[in-house]
Structures are given as C-alpha cells and as structure tokens.
Amino acid sequence: MRAILLRRAASAARVDVLLYTQSFARTGEILSSSLLHVKQMHARCICFAESAVKVPHASVTPSVHAGNLAHYKCTRSYASDTDAYLSLVRPLSSNKLSSIGFHRVGIPILGVDSPEIWTHHKDLRPCQAILDEVSAKVEPSVILIDGKLIAERIKQEVAEEVARVKSQTAGKVPGLAMVLVGLREDAKTYVWSKKKACKEVGIESFEENLPEDSSEEEVVNVVGKFNDDPSVHGILVQLPLPKHINEERVLAAVNVEKDVDGFHPLNIGKLAMQGRSPLFVPCTPRGCIELLLRSNIDIKGKHAVVIGRSNIVGTPAAMLLQQHQATVSVVHSYTPNPAEITNRADIVIAAAGVAHLVRGDWIKPGAVVIDVGINLIEDPSAKKGYRLVGDVCFKEAVTKASAITPVPGGVGPMTIAMLLCNTLESAKRAFGISDQ
Ligand SMILES: Nc1nc(=O)c2c([nH]1)NC[C@@H]1CN(c3ccc(C(=O)N[C@@H](CCC(=O)O)C(=O)O)cc3)C=[N+]21
Numbered sequence: 296m297r298a299i300l301l302r303r304a305a306s307a308a309r310v311d312v313l314l315y316t317q318s319f320a321r322t323g324e325i326l327s328s329s330l331l332h333v334k335q336m337h338a339r340c341i342c343f344a345e346s347a348v349k350v351p352h353a354s355v356t357p358s359v360h361a362g363n364l365a366h367y368k369c370t371r372s373y374a375s376d377t378d379a380y381l382s383l384v385r386p387l388s389s390n391k392l393s394s395i396g397f398h399r400v401g402i403p404i405l406g407v408d409s410p411e412i413w414t415h416h417k418d419l420r421p422c423q424a425i426l427d428e429v430s431a432k433v434e435p436s437v438i439l440i441d442g443k444l445i446a447e448r449i450k451q452e453v454a455e456e457v458a459r460v461k462s463q464t465a466g467k468v469p470g471l472a473m474v475l476v477g478l479r480e481d482a483k484t485y486v487w488s489k490k491k492a493c494k495e496v497g498i499e500s501f502e503e504n505l506p507e508d509s510s511e512e513e514v515v516n517v518v519g520k521f522n523d524d525p526s527v528h529g530i531l532v533q534l535p536l537p538k539h540i541n542e543e544r545v546l547a548a549v550n551v552e553k554d555v556d557g558f559h560p561l562n563i564g565k566l567a568m569q570g571r572s573p574l575f576v577p578c579t580p581r582g583c584i585e586l587l588l589r590s591n592i593d594i595k596g597k598h599a600v601v602i603g604r605s606n607i608v609g610t611p612a613a614m615l616l617q618q619h620q621a622t623v624s625v626v627h628s629y630t631p632n633p634a635e636i637t638n639r640a641d642i643v644i645a646a647a648g649v650a651h652l653v654r655g656d657w658i659k660p661g662a663v664v665i666d667v668g669i670n671l672i673e674d675p676s677a678k679k680g681y682r683l684v685g686d687v688c689f690k691e692a693v694t695k696a697s698a699i700t701p702v703p704g705g706v707g708p709m710t711i712a713m714l715l716c717n718t719l720e721s722a723k724r725a726f727g728i729s730d731q
Contacts, residue, residue, distance in 0.1 A: 442582075445586060445590075460719070472500070472503070474514065475533045477537050486533060522550040522553065532546065554575050556717075580612035586700060587642070594621050598621070598640050601625050604627045651672075663698045667706045668686030669707060
C-alpha cells in the first residue's frame with residue numbers, strides 16, 4: 296500500500312528524490328544529512344512523514360527548504376508499520392529513479408488516498424535570491440495590511456464588550472476551553488498564545504492536556520465534560536490530533552453551540568448554504584475577511600482565488616467569500632495551471648501550506664494578497680536559525696499587489712482575535728445578551 300502511494304506521489308510530483316520517514320521528529324538528523332546531498336545535486340525532493348507533523352523540527356525543516364530545492368508536505372497517515380521507515384533516502388537522478396520504477400507516468404491521481412502535494416516549484420531559484428534584485432521596484436503605494444494592529448483593535452473591542460457582559464450578568468465572563476492531545480511544541484505555543492489573549496480581554500480559559508497515547512474515548516469524554524460545563528462557552532480541540540484518533544468523531548462531539556472553531560459539520564454545512572447562518576465561522580477564514588473589510592477592500596463582485604482546499608482554511612474561506620458576493624476559484628495541488636488562474640484574481644487567499652509557493656508572476660498587478668501560510672525556513676542570520684514565512688514570496692508579490700499581508704503579523708494574530716470574538720458571541724447567546 297505504502298509503496299503504491301509513494302510511487303504515485305513521485306510520479307505526480309516529478310521528483311528526483313523521495314524521503315520517507317515515520318516521523319520528522321524522530322529521524323530529523325538522518326533526514327538533514329540526506330538533504331544535504333539533495334541540496335548539492337539541485338534535485339527536486341519531497342519528504343513524507345507518517346505523522347501529520349508539518350513544521351516542528353528546526354533540524355529538518357530548514358534543510359528541506361534550503362535553497363528551495365525541496366517542497367514538502369506531510370500527507371495523511373498511512374499504514375503504520377514498525378520502525379521509522381527511511382527506505383528511500385536515495386539521492387538519485389531522474390533516470391536512475393525511472394530505472395528503479397519511479398516512472399513519470401503522468402497518470403491522473405485521484406481518490407481519497409491522493410496526497411496533497413504541490414508540484415509547481417518550476418522556478419528553482421530561491422525566492423530569497425531574487426528578493427534583493429526586485430526590492431528596488433516596490434510600488435510605494437502598496438498597502439501593508441497590518442494584521443497585528445487590526446487584531447489589537449479587535450481585542451480592545453472584545454475587552455470592552457466582555458466588561459459590559461460582566462456588568463450585566465453580575466460578574467459572569469465568557470469561557471474558552473482548549474483540548475490539547477500530545478506534546479507538540481508548536482501546538483503548545485499556539486495554546487499558550489490563545490490563553491494569553493483570553494487573559495488580555497477578560498475571557499476565562501480552561502486547558503486540558505491529554506497524553507499523546509490517549510484513546511479517542513478519553514478525548515471525547517473531555518469534550519463532553521466541557522459540553523456540560525456552563526462556564527465554558529467555547530471548546531477548541533487543537534488540531535491536528537494524533538493519527539489514532541478519529542478527528543471527525545471528536546469534532547462532531549463538540550456541542551454545536553460551543554463550536555468556536557466552526558468545524559462542526561452543522562456549522563460548516565450552514566456556511567455552505569445560501570440564507571443560512573452558521574453559529575460560528577472558522578477563525579482563520581473569518582480573520583481573512585475581517586482584514587479585507589477593515590482595510591476597506593471591496594469583496595462584492597470581485598474574482599477571488601483561494602489556493603488550498605483544507606477543511607480549516609481553504610474550503611471555508613471559499614464559501615465565506617461567496618457569502619460576500621465574490622466569484623471564487625479554488626486552486627489546489629491538482630490544478631495544472633495555478634499561476635495562470637491566480638493571475639486573474641482581484642483577491643488572492645493563499646492557504647496551501649507551502650513556503651513561497653506563490654511567486655510574483657502569480658499575482659495580477661493591483662491584486663490584494665492575503666497570506667495564510669505559516670512555514671519555517673532556514674535563516675542563518677536569524678537568532679534561532681530559522682524564520683517564519685508565508686505561502687507567498689512576499690518580496691516578489693509586493694511589487695505587484697495593491698495590498699498584502701505580511702507573515703508574521705498578518706493572518707496569524709487575526710485567527711486568535713476571531714477566536715475571542717466567537718467565544719464572546721457564544722457567551723452572549725448563552726446569557727441572552729443582545730448586541731447593543
Ligand atoms: N482547533 C484548532 N484551531 C486553530 O485555530 C488552530 C489549530 N487547531 N491548530 C493550529 C493552527 C495554527 N493557528 C495559529 C494561530 C495563531 C498564529 C499566530 O498568531 N501567528 C503569529 C506569530 C507566531 C510566531 O511568531 O511564532 C503571526 O503570524 O504573526 C499562528 C497559528 C491556529 N490553529
């Protein structure tokens with residue numbers, strides 16, 4: 296099964312090297328040294344990890360990204376064999392790959408097992424190298440959409456409203472519960488920043504940390520406990536969950552009236568329908584729209600292109616843009632001409648999870664670019680040795696766009712601000728308090 300998937304993926308992506316491992320975290324160092332070879336060969340490479348971990352290890356991610364030779368994307372979990380399976384650490388030429396069976400067959404790859412792998416890194420010149428050449432050409436009129444600032448304003452509004460709720464309910468405040476399974480570093484950071492934001496605006500936060508090997512039953516039980524707790528108005532199950540846990544079942548267990556992430560099928564379903572109002576809209580897509588609205592950017596009648604089709608960003612973002620009267624195209628890893636389609640967009644929302652996927656030539660002059668990506672890339676000049684970049688090659692796009700969000704400081708802080716808004720709205724519904 297795994298061999299078939301790997302072969303399919305390799306032929307789809309026209310890669311030279313395929314690295315496969317059970318977990319980036321465990322095999323980081325081995326991968327790093329293999330990737331050095333890859334780098335020297337100027338090969339195209341894809342790394343797979345069985346665990347759905349995308350970013351975490353500085354030791355791996357920067358190497359993967361070094362020189363933009365590689366793009367990687369963790370796929371869904373496959374059959375879980377025993378040891379870390381690092382079979383294909385083979386920096387081979389394409390010819391050699393063919394000789395061992397990795398043909399460029401070009402078959403369409405469809406079906407549930409198809410991994411989401413982007414294959415459009417045509418230009419192997421690292422984005423960084425081009426940057427300095429173009430930086431002189433930046434349009435002075437381009438608007439930098441400051442997500443951090445806008446999120447701060449929203450947090451102030453939320454804080455004022457929380458105070459009003461408190462005074463009208465003899466001291467009751469909104470409550471947000473977070474369920475974290477396992478000990479992923481990045482997840483802990485996110486949960487920490489969400490708790491901090493809650494504190495800033497007067498929302499009470501609850502946290503339940505479950506061990507990585509918890510059973511689905513245990514996770515569902517914790518969700519149930521928060522469902523029954525009247526001081527909790529929002530429940531957030533931090534994603535991704537460990538692979539032995541059925542995400543669909545856990546998310547469906549969240550009381551739809553406390554689903555501040557907006558991931559409950561009923562909320563998503565209503566979002567997809569005309570004339571229905573979901574109780575909650577997913578935070579990141581809502582944050583993108585809010586950035587547009589608060590920057591006085593018209594959505595109505597505009598052509599919007601959403602890059603990526605995930606359940607948590609791409610798909611709900613496309614639905615939300617339609618609710619706002621945009622004409623929407625969704626570009627994904629099987630779209631043959633993503634640059635061409637994106638180049639027709641007035642508004643681009645990039646949510647593919649691939650660093651620097653969107654290059655300058657993808658952007659129509661004057662387009663508005665919202666970059667949802669959060670990717671770590673190697674940067675020796677940075678204190679930690681890596682830095683955060685988006686799905687958009689910022690310095691190229693900034694020469695074309697009329698407005699653009701940075702990473703960090705763009706969509707990220709808005710996700711948290713929208714979570715606070717959703718929690719506040721939920722509490723107001725529970726307390727029977729209307730908007731003033
Ligand atoms: N059930 C669930 N709901 C989520 O909303 C959810 C999730 N699971 N799993 C993980 C992702 C990721 N996420 C982020 C939130 C804020 C920033 C953020 O504030 N980023 C800052 C900086 C971060 C930094 O510097 O490290 C920025 O972009 O400026 C990033 C990422 C929410 N997620």
